[in-house]
Amino acid sequence: MRQPTEISGAIPAALHGRVSDARVPARLPLHVEWGVPPSGASLSPDEVRIALTRIERPEWPIAELQELLAADERAQAEKFRFEADRRRYAVGRGMLRLWLSRYLNRAPQELSFRYGPNGKPIVEEGGDLHFNLSHSGGLAAYAATRAGEIGIDLERVHELVGLDQIGVLCFAPEERALISAQNPEDRLAQFFRLWTRHEAWLKAWGAGLGGATAPKPDEDAWSRPGAAGMLETFAPAPGFIASVAVIFPHGKKTL
Numbered sequence: 001m002r003q004p005t006e007i008s009g010a011i012p013a014a015l016h017g018r019v020s021d022a023r024v025p026a027r028l029p030l031h032v033e034w035g036v037p038p039s040g041a042s043l044s045p046d047e048v049r050i051a052l053t054r055i056e057r058p059e060w061p062i063a064e065l066q067e068l069l070a071a072d073e074r075a076q077a078e079k080f081r082f083e084a085d086r087r088r089y090a091v092g093r094g095m096l097r098l099w100l101s102r103y104l105n106r107a108p109q110e111l112s113f114r115y116g117p118n119g120k121p122i123v124e125e126g127g128d129l130h131f132n133l134s135h136s137g138g139l140a141a142y143a144a145t146r147a148g149e150i151g152i153d154l155e156r157v158h159e160l161v162g163l164d165q166i167g168v169l170c171f172a173p174e175e176r177a178l179i180s181a182q183n184p185e186d187r188l189a190q191f192f193r194l195w196t197r198h199e200a201w202l203k204a205w206g207a208g209l210g211g212a213t214a215p216k217p218d219e220d221a222w223s224r225p226g227a228a229g230m231l232e233t234f235a236p237a238p239g240f241i242a243s244v245a246v247i248f249p250h251g252k253k254t255l
């Protein structure tokens with residue numbers, strides 16, 4: 001099984017949470033791996049586990065993944081016009097089921113999902129296990145933790161038309177200044193770093209498009225004593241950037 005690209009130190013050390021409260025470590029260790037862990041894998045209360053898969057070349061036979069889908073997912077797959085899209089959807093869902101089943105110790109086909117008000121998926125009878133997922137450029141990332149609500153956003157770093165206009169819509173002035181301060185060749189990476197951090201946070205919160213319902217903590221929020229949550233950025237594969245956010249149970253009240 002391939003190993004993920006080294007987790008980059010893309011965030012300045014000052015943004016990393018410090019252990020400020022023995023019960024609530026501000027920064028939980030992040031474990032990133034390709035494919036699904038073996039049966040009986042455990043997810044301890046103080047860690048974040050991330051699985052990566054290439055949707056076109058999953059670590060599991062595609063036909064077996066398709067077999068794991070529930071009736072509503074099969075119906076959803078059928079709605080795609082092209083076979084390639086049907087296959088991609090089935091692989092994404094099949095891998096999600098397989099991966100979750102390892103931590104929940106249940107059969108993948110027995111899992112069922114419900115959805116939050118803005119569409120965030122939640123696994124039924126998942127106990128304290130929270131998960132989220134993201135896909136971009138043929139790569140999918142699944143994140144799970146027992147430490148609180150979780151969100152992950154993955155992006156392939158690619159040229160964007162109208163970078164400045166998007167920045168005006170989505171970023172605070174100081175974030176835009178951070179992008180402008182980069183060398184031209186580093187601007188895109190900084191843009192996607194900030195973008196994935198926003199999205200991961202909003203997805204942890206379960207916000208909908210526009211994110212209007214979610215508070216927007218400043219970057220220092222993650223390093224304050226008793227931090228409300230954690231936010232980490234890493235490079236899962238060459239040309240990709242991802243961020244993962246966790247909101248600790250006490251965090252939702254303090255934000």
Ligand SMILES: CC(C)(COP(=O)(O)OP(=O)(O)OC[C@H]1O[C@@H](n2cnc3c(N)ncnc32)[C@H](O)[C@@H]1OP(=O)(O)O)[C@@H](O)C(=O)NCCC(=O)NCCS
Nearest residue numbers: 118119120121133134135170202203206207208209210211
């Ligand atoms: C719904 C949304 C979270 C999807 O994000 P995306 O980058 O298009 O897609 P991703 O691949 O990262 O994530 C998609 C997955 O997120 C999950 N998801 C869907 N709605 C979600 C929500 N409200 N919260 C958390 N996760 C959600 C689903 O599992 C979905 O995958 P699936 O459809 O295959 O099951 C995003 O469109 C959104 O609404 N973002 C809100 C913030 C915003 O408006 N940002 C712009 C900043 S200016």
